[in-house]
Amino acid sequence: MKKITQEVNDLIHRSMDSHVRIAVTGLSRAGKTAFISSLVNQLLHTSTHDNLPLLTASRDKRIIGAKREPQSNMMVPRFAYDESMEHIHSYPPKWPEPTRDVSEIRLALKYKPNSKAKRLLSRTSTLHIDIIDYPGEWLLDLPLLDMDFQEWSASQFAALKGKRQSLAESWLNDAHDFDLDSEVDEKRLADIAESYTRYLYACKEEGLHWVQPGRFVLPGELEGAPVLQFFPCRFDAEKKVVKGSNLAMLKARYQEYQQKVVKAFYKHHFATFDRQIVLVDCLQPLNAGYESFHDMRDALEQIMHSFRYGRSNVLKRLFAPRIDKVLFAATKADHVTPEQHPHLVSLLQQMVHPAWQSASYENIEMSCMTMASIQATQTGFISQGDQAIPALQGVTIDEQPLTVFPGEVPKKLPNQSYWDAQGFEFTAFRPLELSEDEPLPHIRLDKALDYLIGDKLK
Ligand SMILES: Nc1nc2c(ncn2[C@@H]2O[C@H](COP(=O)(O)OP(=O)(O)O)[C@@H](O)[C@H]2O)c(=O)[nH]1
Ligand SMILES: [Mg+2]
Incomplete structure (x- = not known):
């Protein structure tokens, strides 16, 4: 009898397990490695820290904890999480090495469900999360x-x-x-x-x-x-x-x-993804100029084709696509002062929305936001006469401490005259010195996570 009860219990537990594959992409240097390193780091700390307040399940204190698991796809290299963390925690801190291929890492997230049906079955559930890193450039080939x-x-x-x-x-x-x-x-x-x-x-x-x-x-x-x-x-x-x-x-x-x-x-890869986050570095083309900016917009539009599964679409002929939510995130928001963040989102929306609205994206939800995976600056104010202007403080890649107001992010797609008149000057900062037992500082990574998996933690 005891054995049967045990088996029934195991069965129920297994049925409470669910699984999601989150794909992370973006053109090279968009911030994929930084994002995945931070995402894993945040989830591994969530049982001991209040580091993800914007993830509903975490705010409701329903997350029990996360641990790493062997990845499910054995044909794909492992995402180099430990190596990334070593870089970030080295002295002086360094950004992780760039990778140039697809890689994968898997976590198990244990949580208390709040949906009645799931609660009746079990007090805890596990969400197995595969996180896949692949170059956005590959989507340009569709x-x-x-x-x-x-x-x-x-x-x-x-x-x-x-x-x-x-x-x-x-x-x-x-x-x-x-x-x-x-x-x-x-x-x-x-x-x-x-x-x-x-x-x-x-x-x-x-x-x-x-x-x-x-x-x-x-x-x-x-x-x-x-x-x-x-x-x-x-x-x-x-x-x-x-x-x-x-x-x-x-x-x-x-x-x-x-x-x-x-x-x-x-x-073999794309067909298995459930959720997609596309990282976009809007600041680099703002630094580089008009042509680069418009080229980035064209590239994004090309990338979007991979999420269009209209009837005659080449993808639909190949397989049954599964992605039902796509998040576009402007990364490295810690490069600009907080009052500029809304501008950054609106800029990204202007790049993404028109193309999105003119095409048929059946049953796919889409959203835009801005975040910083690993916050490398602190914000404050500097006084100029009797005015206080917002500023950033950090250490540059060449180890120079720097306090700056990096400039305004345009709300709308800028035209050539913008660059002629002022241009933009965003400095690259190295990560801050951080303690190894604290989660990495981030801006709104939890909001991204809530969009990507919030519904799976109900
Ligand atoms: N300040 C800041 N810089 C970032 C952040 N994420 C990425 N970066 C910078 O962008 C570079 C490229 O990021 P990486 O994650 O390697 O890009 P990937 O090629 O898309 O994997 C890093 O070396 C950092 O200099 C962030 O959240 N904040
Ligand atoms: Mg990378």
């Missing part, structure tokens, strides 16, 4: 699934305007006398592909984020593989492709890239 090699090539040449045109010069020179019809020359293909890849990196360095193929700049384990060795070409689509020629090889590699890289990512 349109490739709807384009053949010729169409894609044409779209790349059409984009060669403004800064891009001069950045592309060296690649175009290297490809200038390349004969597409002659017998395949692997070495030459590799060289021109490298030159094209350098052009893509140069775009990113100039703050131009829309780069295709996205995997070329964040190759992960595919570094150096032939599937990443193609480049746009001008050719007559009507003419027959010579067998065994350079063009035949380029087309084959492009198709392989579509199937084995782009489709594979959507099928």
